Amino acid sequence: MTALSTLDRPAGEDSIPARGPVRRLSSWLHRHRGARLAGLLSAPLLWLLVAYLGSLAVLFVSALWTVNSFTGDLVREPTFANFRTILTEAVYRTVTLRSLGVAAAVTVIDVLIALPMAFFMAKVASPRSRRLLVIAILTPLWASYLVKAYAWRVMLANGGPVDWLFGGAGNGPGYGLVATVLVLSYLWLPYMILPIYAGLERLPDSLLEASADLGARGGRTVRSVVLPMIVPSVIAGSIFTFSLSLGDYITVQIVGGKTQLIGNLVYANIGAANNLPFSAALATIPVLIMVGYLVAVRRSGALEEL
Structure with a gap:
């Protein structure tokens, strides 16, 4: 009987004391699920905090x-002098408003382009075409940011392809604010298409069919059924396009004139x-x-779409 009991014991049990610290810690963690979860999340939370x-x-x-x-x-004495300068100098208020305007314009342009593209992908295209379109949208993200920005610099140059598209050299927008909005809209467009596409894909086709059965035309269905359902997805995409455009400085350096x-301004004060x-x-x-x-859109459910 003793021999059988010894053979039936799990391998390695003799090496762990019956009431050793490892066994006690394991039993304590088994009883306290919160502590077990905290232990698993401690490393990523520490990285986030640090x-x-x-x-x-x-900062x-x-x-x-x-x-x-x-x-x-450096004078390491706390003072609000820098913030007073930003609030009192008109040039900084102008730059802030211009940055907000650029970020808002990029977001609106991306929404107008992304909505029909995402709707076609989610509700019109075949499953095979849908996969190919998703790959086509993701492909530009694999290219370098600088490569894409400098490619647009070549296209927007005097006498470049954009000029000839508008009828000859000097007829295009050139370098400046319009070019900045154009390039940023191109760069961040995939970040708007993908959340809207995900939201439309979850939209039941039965809702669209019910709207058509009730006599609604396509435009009315889009306004009354589709748009209200994908507002959180649009806001989720706007978080990307708005924030990325608001803090960007490389595109402005390349095509902003x-x-x-x-x-x-942040880059200039760090460098020169x-x-x-x-x-x-x-x-x-x-x-x-x-x-x-983010605080304003928290109740819209947009953060759950990220």
């Missing part, structure tokens, strides 16, 4: 510092001006705008 929230904290703290105008050294946005505290204060503007936007 890398993301920690960097934001450093806000450094925005309260100043630079000695004579020596160029003399256009100045918030990102350019060597005024890190003031650039940190400028960088808080898009952060606060996006926090306000």
